[in-house]
Amino acid sequence: MQISRDDLLGSYRKMRTIREFEERVHKEFATGKIPGFVHLYAGEEASAVGVCQQLNGVDYIASTHRGHGHSIAKGCDVIGMMQEIYGRRGGLCKGKGGSMHIADISVGMLGANGIVGGGPPLACGAALSAKLRKTGGVAVAFFGDGAFNQGTTLESMNFASVYQLPVYFVLEDNGYAESTASSWSIGGHNPVRRAEGFGIPGEHVDGHDFFAVYRAAADAVTRLRAGEGPQFLHVSFTRYYGHFEGDAMTYRPPGEVTEERQYLDPLKFFRARVVGAALLENSALDAIDTEVGTLIDRAVATALAAPPPAAEDLLTDVYKSY
Amino acid sequence: MSKKSFRQALNEAMRQEMERDPMVIAFGEDIAGGMGAKGVQDAWGDVLGASKGLLPEFGRNRIFDTPISESAFVGAASGAAVTGMRPIAQVMFVDFFGVCGDQIINQMAKFRYMFGGKATTPVVIRTLFGAGVRAASQHSQCLYPIFTHVPGLKVAIPSSPYEAKGLMIQSIRDDDPVIFFEHKAMYDDTEEVPDEPYTIPFGKARTVREGADATIVAIGRMVQYASQAAAALDADGIRCSIIDPRTTSPLDTDAILASVRKTGRLIVVDEASPRCGMAADISALVAQNAFRELRAPIRMVTPPHTPVPFAAELEDLYVPSPAKIQAAIAETVRYH
DSSP: OOOOHHHHHHHHHHHHHHHHHHHHHHHHHTTTOSOSOOOOOTTOHHHHHHHHTTOOTTOEEEOOSSOHHHHHHHTOOHHHHHHHHTTOTTSTTTTSSOGGGOOBGGGTBOOOOSSTTOHHHHHHHHHHHHHHHTOOOOEEEEEETTGGGSHHHHHHHHHHHHHTOOEEEEEEEOSEETTEEHHHHSTTSOHHHHHHHTTOOEEEEETTOHHHHHHHHHHHHHHHHTTOOOEEEEEEOOOSSOSSTTOOOTTSOTTHHHHHHHHOOHHHHHHHHHHHTTSSOHHHHHHHHHHHHHHHHHHHHHHHHSOOOOGGGGGSSSOSOO | OEEEEHHHHHHHHHHHHHHHOTTEEEEETTSSSOTTSSSOTTSSSSTTSTTTTHHHHHOTTTEEEOOSOHHHHHHHHHHHHHTTOEEEEEEEEGGGGGGTHHIIIIIITTHHHHTTTOOOOOOEEEEEEOSSSSOOTTSOOOOHHHHHTSTTOEEEOOOSHHHHHHHHHHHHHOSSOEEEEEEGGGTTOEEEEOSSOOOOOTTOOEEEEOOSSEEEEEOTTHHHHHHHHHHHHHTTTOOEEEEEOSEEESOOHHHHHHHHHHHSOEEEEOSSOSTTSHHHHHHHHHHHHSGGGOSSOOEEEOOOSSOOOSSHHHHHHHSOOHHHHHHHHHHHHHOO
């Protein structure tokens, strides 16, 4: 399929932004200045970006605890995100949510989610709302291989099927539900067939391959917008870091991540493909790398210098009125 | 103004709000009551008939049955609400909240705070509660203390048909998530209810009656029982105030404290389990803020700390009766 130059450049910029953001959060977390839990998306960039490139302002996504990539792909402000992760007043959620609750409903991002399987019902609601309000919008439920065994996800697949809602169920299978292997924990071992059991068509793609995700998502979103009911995608890849920062990952075989980084890096794949096919030049990609590096530097510097929330912020934003 | 049942009051509130605002939709378990079956499409109109007639009037885009998937449809209500709609989701009995607790406790309740004030989630969850119809342990609980405990939720518990209509309309128009409790044994109660729409503000208690000797705070169906007890005590010259908080979140602490400061005595009557419930909460409020004004120990009249039993003889012992309330008031007033 043809992808425009602008779309290719935009996609690469987003994937590079996610990678730089996550690598930098990994480094900064080790300094002890980032509080709480963070779950990094490095290695999974092609999924969030390949899907979100098909979306626009009337579309919504529901995310997971590993939500930085989805947030960036859907258009959340990167400096606001970094401040949020540091717990700053200027953060996207005023420092009240943190890494696991980054959200910006104004750009269609319904929230990272601290509860495994929390998002799919919300995506159903956003899709229901889009359908009833006739906005033409669709909703994407990103969820992991752990959430694929949650009742909420299975209920949501049935719910979306019954009402033929424009929901894209995107199973991001990074091989591990926390520390438990997805090859062991998904009964039936065939997610696409499971989706088909709900009457939801789907396919499986290699999540290291941006073009595979992009093509599958483009087809699915076209069907969603045509009113053909919910769609399903099983994306496989491996995460570069632990379940959370600080996870020693002794459940993984030695060398797994090193090999993934060397041979299965979605950014390296992308560059080789577009340069090899003479769609983009190395210089254009290098320029994006530099710009993104500067942006992330600025995000971290801003976050480090930013003030924390004020004491009075503790009591605000619980209710609209009370 | 005409006599309406609790059921009719709710029906009228939902119908008038659905007419007023096209963003108001209603869905849940059997709320149409027959969709997809071969008979009448709104055969039930809700398990106790509160939404009967709304499906033919508003059509399947505005009111529809759901699969019995509480997590999916309660979560979908939140997702629809944060994207611009005003859903009423019906979880048939509050006992079923156990299967969708996450979507209520961790999702809708917390969006606004977690997202730094940038989310508005105008959801109403309607649910039946309460004992007295021999429905046993899994269909008779109150559970509103659990929701009251969760910041971000509002909790409304109407005590009569008039209250039901006004509080329901307020719930639908409110911009925060509201859990709306309907006592299943009150559905056939009737009283004068205005035909036109009206709201009852949250956090403003109703003074059911005023008297100088004791303050009774009663919730939901217990307002009726407390009224019967207070009426019986009139003959003995004991004059009681009765306060119906209407909402446990927000709670009108000012009204409760002001009344206790006048009477010096507090009896809290609650149908919920006694531990960590509203009776304990209101007792603590008064003990902490009106200690010097108290002339007798605070009394809590609640069921025992047991599940709700099935057999009529046991259930009748379980629910606080007007006689038990009357005895508790009399003892409190005579204490010295």
